[in-house]
Amino acid sequence: MNSESIISLQGVDVFQQDQLILSQVNLDVKAGEFVYLIGKVGSGKSSLIKLLNAELDLYTGQAQVAGFNLGKLKRSEVPFLRRKLGVIFQDFRLLTDRNVHDNLSFVLKATGWKVERAIENRINEVMERVGMKSKLKSMPHQLSGGEQQRIVIARAILNDPDIILADEPTGNLDPETSDELMGIFKEINEQGKTILVATHDYHILNRYPARTLVCGEQKVSDSSKTESEVDFSELLED
Template identity: 65%
Template sequence: MQKTPIIHLNDVDIYQQDNLVLSSVHLDVYPGEWVYLIGKVGSGKSSLIKVLNAELKLFSGEATIAGYDLRKLKNRELPYLRRKLGIVFQDFRLLPDRSVKENLVFVLKATGWKQEKAINDRVVEVMQKVGMLYSLNRMTHELSGGEQQRVVIARAILNDPDIILADEPTGNLDPETSAELMQIFSELNRKGKTILMATHDYHLIERFKAKTLLCADLKLSNPGKEQLSLDFSELIDQKK
């Protein structure tokens, strides 16, 4: 029996402000799949992720994610969609005036958690998963970039989402730290999480192999293994 895609885009045009960045996008991602998005800066990777997170509106085509129709999504439904999505940003977006624990508690309370014991237990659980339990009471500005990104991953999985959307999660990190974080993503995927990740790091794609799609010339396509290996330096911006 064929699975139903957990992410489905059909003939979708994606705009950043008034600029068309991707045209006639067709995309199916199935439950438990891991998919990379690659492409130069400005090619539409981040815009595609923002569409899936309902940060950018759609005006054409069909688009569903985690059972929600993005063309018909009402504002009151947005928090329920977001609970099914875990978002990992390159720039962290942690609250600098709060401790790590306070950052995570804030998210849980904002998404409807009320019992203090359940909240504390969940915070401990996700921090154990990312190897950061020792940092619960530290301020976020005291953490290294790699440590902050581990906290961001913990924040993303607080509500046990079906899908993790990651936008250049290793973009500002050294290779060793990046590989450690990718191991966390790999373990989450092994346990059934669907991952869609925008990245420019060819070495990580080679090490943690998954389906890879290219954003280029307003199109989303499968570049094929030969094109990916031979022309990768032209397809992506290594300095992003």
């Protein structure tokens, strides 16, 4: 694994509008790491991901993400940061008025792809990678939750990002489908990509152990115990 930091936060306060969500966050994630971000609902997991994705502004502290200084990031530079990031949302955010192929084509064209053959080749590559090549002409409403989440993963890796940010990716899925998706994440990680998964699904934490960060009481801290010793059900119980 690369020892270079790809996410680095020092003394960062995370705000949603005027409300302080997380205070004095110090965080270092190395390139190629697989990291969980856990905590109860409302503990700040999604807000931290939004900060990393420049959906929330940085007001205090220092933050570097994929080579970008969030404190000095101009609005015009945000799209360049986001090309380095693949974001996976719990609520999918697929465009409901077009089929799977056109959802993916839309993203590629919006991020500067112009050659149709290259666009088609890339769509086929990512769809094959998530086992969904037969669903290119399907509309989102024709797919199960697990199938839609696979499409969201395909969308997230279209531009070969350095970092995958996944916000509760298994929140609406049954355990078997969650296992399948975690297998895809593990494969992506083994190819050198950094993955940060925000979750309160302690079943996947125990089944797929990795470094674990805990959100609680406006703080983010590394779990002090090994994954096998942590009772995640206590940490995550609402």
